[in-house]
Amino acid sequence: MTALNMADVLADVLSLDAVYAGRIDANQDRCVGVYNARNQPARRICIGGAACTRMHEKRFTVLIHWTDNPSQAEAQAEHAAAAIERIRNYRTEDAGVIRFAVPSQPVPVGFDERGIAEYAIETKVIYEEA
Numbered sequence: 001m002t003a004l005n006m007a008d009v010l011a012d013v014l015s016l017d018a019v020y021a022g023r024i025d026a027n028q029d030r031c032v033g034v035y036n037a038r039n040q041p042a043r044r045i046c047i048g049g050a051a052c053t054r055m056h057e058k059r060f061t062v063l064i065h066w067t068d069n070p071s072q073a074e075a076q077a078e079h080a081a082a083a084i085e086r087i088r089n090y091r092t093e094d095a096g097v098i099r100f101a102v103p104s105q106p107v108p109v110g111f112d113e114r115g116i117a118e119y120a121i122e123t124k125v126i127y128e129e130a
Contacts, residue, residue, distance in 0.1 A: 001058050001127045005092050007034040024065050033063040054128050062121040073117035077106035081121050095127040
């Protein structure tokens with residue numbers, strides 16, 4: 001599961017065109033960026049070795065870059081977090097997502113240089129290799 005896979009899932013689930021992996025288009029007033037989280041869990045290998053290991057866990061940070069109105073940005077971040085939390089059994093080209101978890105509320109990270117409000121959502125995905 002890559003950040004690009006995650007961006008594709010979010011673009012579909014949130015019905016947005018402006019979802020980017022590894023960056024955002026800071027010239028837009030409304031977009032979402034998906035980044036690999038810094039604190040990844042240790043990779044688990046099942047008894048029987050890597051060939052028997054199909055389930056994995058990965059963490060992402062989702063950046064909601066949404067208007068110069070902090071209330072609208074917060075509402076969009078809460079909407080996105082709830083939508084992510086509801087994703088179950090989603091199939092991508094490379095993996096089958098079993099479920100997403102959003103362990104905490106969206107966190108305000110401030111404003112960019114253009115005054116656009118930003119929120120971060122930490123997510124955890126449990127997926128199965130295709």
